[in-house]
Amino acid sequence: MKVAEISPTFFGKGSxxxxxxxxxxxxxxxxxxxxxxxxVTFSRGLERTLVEWEDELEIRRYPVxxxxxxxTANPVNFGFLKDLGxxxxxxxxxxxxVVTDLCIAxxxxxxxxxxxxxxxxxxxxxxxxxxxxxxxxxxxxxGFLLLSGYSAKVYQPYLGRVSVIYGGVDTDFFRPLEVPRLxxxxxxxxxxxxKGINYLMEATDSSTPLRIVGQSYDQKxxxxxxxxxxxxxxxxxxxxxxxxxxxxxxxxxxxxVPSVHTDVYGNETTGELLSLVALESMxxxxxxxxxxxxxxPEVVEDGVTGLLVPPGDPNALREKIxxxxxxxxxxxxxxxxxxxxxxxxxxxxxxxxxxxKAYSGAGGS
Numbered sequence: 136m137k138v139a140e141i142s143p144t145f146f147g148k149g150s151x152x153x154x155x156x157x158x159x160x161x162x163x164x165x166x167x168x169x170x171x172x173x174x175v176t177f178s179r180g181l182e183r184t185l186v187e188w189e190d191e192l193e194i195r196r197y198p199v200x201x202x203x204x205x206x207t208a209n210p211v212n213f214g215f216l217k218d219l220g221x222x223x224x225x226x227x228x229x230x231x232x233v234v235t236d237l238c239i240a241x242x243x244x245x246x247x248x249x250x251x252x253x254x255x256x257x258x259x260x261x262x263x264x265x266x267x268x269x270x271x272x273x274x275x276x277x278g279f280l281l282l283s284g285y286s287a288k289v290y291q292p293y294l295g296r297v298s299v300i301y302g303g304v305d306t307d308f309f310r311p312l313e314v315p316r317l318x319x320x321x322x323x324x325x326x327x328x329x330k331g332i333n334y335l336m337e338a339t340d341s342s343t344p345l346r347i348v349g350q351s352y353d354q355k356x357x358x359x360x361x362x363x364x365x366x367x368x369x370x371x372x373x374x375x376x377x378x379x380x381x382x383x384x385x386x387x388x389x390x391x392v393p394s395v396h397t398d399v400y401g402n403e404t405t406g407e408l409l410s411l412v413a414l415e416s417m418x419x420x421x422x423x424x425x426x427x428x429x430x431x432p433e434v435v436e437d438g439v440t441g442l443l444v445p446p447g448d449p450n451a452l453r454e455k456i457x458x459x460x461x462x463x464x465x466x467x468x469x470x471x472x473x474x475x476x477x478x479x480x481x482x483x484x485x486x487x488x489x490x491x492k493a494y495s496g497a498g499g500s
Contacts, residue, residue, distance in 0.1 A: 136171065136494065145176040184198065226250045226251075254282070282299075322390070326352060334395070392423060394428040397446075422466050
């Protein structure tokens with residue numbers, strides 16, 4: 136079986152760096168152990184297609200020719216279509232997006248198996264306009280491989296083609312290190328309003344060390360965060376390696392995922408479709424305080440692997456943070472339970488097995 140994993144954005148320079156991009160890369164790596172897999176993706180700053188190899192995985196990075204309305208998550212380059220002929224399966228990450236629309240058309244013409252995983256985001260494309268006149272291009276997609284039960288709710292008309300494959304963690308890499316646990320709270324993720332970081336900062340004071348690790352994508356919002364950080368024990372770290380990230384998880388007492396359905400500016404969000412950050416933290420033996428937002432309650436077991444609070448509620452966050460900071464033994468037990476849960480359900484081997492089962496079971500688009 137020859138499989139093209141097609142992600143409009145890439146976990147690396149010249150693209151978007153977030154959980155969705157890491158998801159596509161990590162799943163492609165694991166699938167490449169069981170099938171002939173090529174990760175097809177797009178990067179700004181390239182003059183020609185760049186082909187790289189990571190063990191069995193081929194990575195083809197195509198130049199971005201255009202960004203629809205300047206949206207970095209919605210690139211355009213028709214050139215990749217000419218290289219799709221040898222593949223039996225096309226697996227796209229994201230919808231609606233121009234790249235996925237092109238794959239829908241290609242798979243329909245050439246009778247390829249076509250799957251889509253919704254990783255959030257997306258942008259304006261032909262599907263967007265067709266939906267306004269009652270044409271849903273999702274009916275041309277062979278199968279939807281989704282991150283969570285929460286994500287699957289959007290696909291009720293297509294439940295016969297839906298498989299919830301969840302997401303995974305490399306548990307050999309993301310593991311508890313032999314480092315001291317500090318009395319410190321950790322946030323990991325993109326610095327964007329949907330992550331609700333402002334509510335976490337409101338929940339902490341000068342006696343609560345908070346470490347914020349993530350890339351800046353919204354300068355207005357980042358300026359707000361720096362203003363909130365004044366006279367508080369807050370540290371920002373933007374560019375860190377994966378090795379450093381494991382150390383961050385392993386040395387924190389608790390990781391907080393404060394995502395919201397409505398951000399501080401009043402904008403509605405899709406909510407967390409999964410949360411690789413929560414899974415990575417749990418794999419490192421660190422409990423998670425998360426909001427009842429999107430799929431987070433499917434990942435974090437309240438009172439077992441962490442604690443759940445209402446979104447956008449700094450008082451509830453403050454209470455739960457104080458609870459764990461005052462009870463390091465409880466935090467340690469929750470962290471251990473979290474790692475056991477990841478090993479049981481959220482490894483990339485398990486995700487890849489669900490994915491391959493879906494590839495084998497569906498017919499042509």
